[in-house]
Amino acid sequence: MSGSCKFECVTCTAPVNIAVIKYWGKKDESLILPTNPSLSVTLGQDELRAKTSVAVSESFKEDRIWLNGREESIESPRIQNVLKEIRRRAHKRSADSKGESKLFQHVHIVSENNFPTAAGLASSAAGYACLVYSLAKLFAVQGEISDIARQGSGSACRSIYGGFVKWKMGEREDGTDSYAVQVAPESHWPEMRALILVVSDQKKLVGSTEGMQTSIATSELMKHRINLVPKWTDEIIEAIKQKDFTTFAKITMRESNQLHAVCLDTYPPIMYLNDTSKLIIRLVHCINDILGVEKVAYTFDAGPNACLYLLEEDVPRVLHLVKHFFLPAQSNGQPSFVTGIPVPESEAF
Numbered sequence: 001m002s003g004s005c006k007f008e009c010v011t012c013t014a015p016v017n018i019a020v021i022k023y024w025g026k027k028d029e030s031l032i033l034p035t036n037p038s039l040s041v042t043l044g045q046d047e048l049r050a051k052t053s054v055a056v057s058e059s060f061k062e063d064r065i066w067l068n069g070r071e072e073s074i075e076s077p078r079i080q081n082v083l084k085e086i087r088r089r090a091h092k093r094s095a096d097s098k099g100e101s102k103l104f105q106h107v108h109i110v111s112e113n114n115f116p117t118a119a120g121l122a123s124s125a126a127g128y129a130c131l132v133y134s135l136a137k138l139f140a141v142q143g144e145i146s147d148i149a150r151q152g153s154g155s156a157c158r159s160i161y162g163g164f165v166k167w168k169m170g171e172r173e174d175g176t177d178s179y180a181v182q183v184a185p186e187s188h189w190p191e192m193r194a195l196i197l198v199v200s201d202q203k204k205l206v207g208s209t210e211g212m213q214t215s216i217a218t219s220e221l222m223k224h225r226i227n228l229v230p231k232w233t234d235e236i237i238e239a240i241k242q243k244d245f246t247t248f249a250k251i252t253m254r255e256s257n258q259l260h261a262v263c264l265d266t267y268p269p270i271m272y273l274n275d276t277s278k279l280i281i282r283l284v285h286c287i288n289d290i291l292g293v294e295k296v297a298y299t300f301d302a303g304p305n306a307c308l309y310l311l312e313e314d315v316p317r318v319l320h321l322v323k324h325f326f327l328p329a330q331s332n333g334q335p336s337f338v339t340g341i342p343v344p345e346s347e348a349f
């Protein structure tokens, strides 16, 4: 009815995922189709997460979006791709019921992260997963939605699921076989823990999208990586199934090191790791040497912040050593602070 302010709203949260086999490179920029499969662990819902509210109303004059308190352009091609795909599927579903009025209403989106955006902490992954999940709930879109999240930001498709999640590369040109699958739920390996060492909360100098484009265009090592990564993916899935932490840790660290070697091999080179990141790498290898076996693994995304994977029983001694060697956060951001993040048993959403 005209003049009324009726609206329908859905609010969801989605956690960050941190890859142990990283996505780096696209074969289709617009559909966001990767050049390799990837695998990640979805972190706990109460820690690093995005929270998104989506609303439709007859009174809304246009689609609008606010990110972390600031209005942003809704015209971003990735947001448009997501909105179009959600509306397309919602229309298809309701074709026989003469459509629902809300399908023709404008949408307002409000989203916030509880951690620094664009600092290499997978903010776009949680953000787009949350946006797609919330829109799917609002418009009653059912079935697989990780492929829609993928079209917002590749790594976002993995945050649709909890636990250990693989993003299947897919073979088809239209991307219909490139989506996320859960390899094992959180409950399979409840002792697994992640510690995020925030080395810097500054926005990274080279974003992942641009960085991987330049790597594909210029790095010779990238070709080697594309051939190697599917084998590592299969091996780490087997290690997860067997709960073989040593193999899990070795592959995780080697894969992260290789990604950053590719970044250095990119022209001009991309250096995401800083001196503190390198000290963290040294500390982890010292700990593992002293203990005689891999008890902790590091991995770095497109930024200097470290994610350490380890088992619950090792958290106190590793945390003690990290706190001993690195000061807690200072107001100037130097050097690190540490957050312990359990990977819980709950659903991703």
Ligand code: DP6
Pocket (backbone or CB within 6 Å): 018, 019, 021, 022, 023, 024, 032, 038, 122, 124, 125, 152, 153, 154, 155, 156, 208, 209, 210, 301, 302
């Ligand atoms: C290093 O998913 O942010 O975190 O698809 O261009 O949005 P776009 O890239 P994005 O890249 C993430 C890269 C990574 C590795 C990973 O999470 O797998």
